Amino acid sequence: MKDGWLYIVASKRNGTLYLGVTSDLPTRIWQRRTGAGDGFSKKYGCTRLVWFEHFDNLHDAREREWQMKKWKRAWKIELIEKSNPQWRDLWDMINR
Template identity: 55%
Template sequence: MIGRDYSVYIMASRRNGTLYIGVTNHLGARAFQHRNGVGSQFTAKYGIKTLVWYEHYGDVREAIAREKQPKKWERRWKLELIERFNPEWRDLHETLNH
């Protein structure tokens, strides 16, 4: 499936808190679901509501392959990825064009 907008993203419970990595074809809607405790038992259970990192892809296969990479990484590498992209750990949901 080429031509659609897919996003790989990381949500966090707080700075250096519990992380969730996912892939979606509508980042704004998916982040909204996480923020409101729906769509994922894991994120609801651990209070993971802050969108802290994302990348966009035009091909779902590329997005899924990218999603799998950081899931295998050491935690400190994930934190470094977030810090480079979003050093203040701001909630990036507010910056998205819904």
């Protein structure tokens, strides 16, 4: 089974959030940054990677995504600010 990544991209600090899952985080974030596709993140300008978590398999990442999609917005913001209080774009951490 493939590794999985759960991630949050934002339009800006405290802006619109998008929670997603992928097996290839650098490629998926590049797609978000360049506006590839016609989805939610493109429509709302969610291009800044502000949080991510690695899982040993994609299934576990998807299960966690389903849980977190039910979370209140404040809980997601708290999660981001715990590890990334400045809401820095974490692209450089994954694009090596």
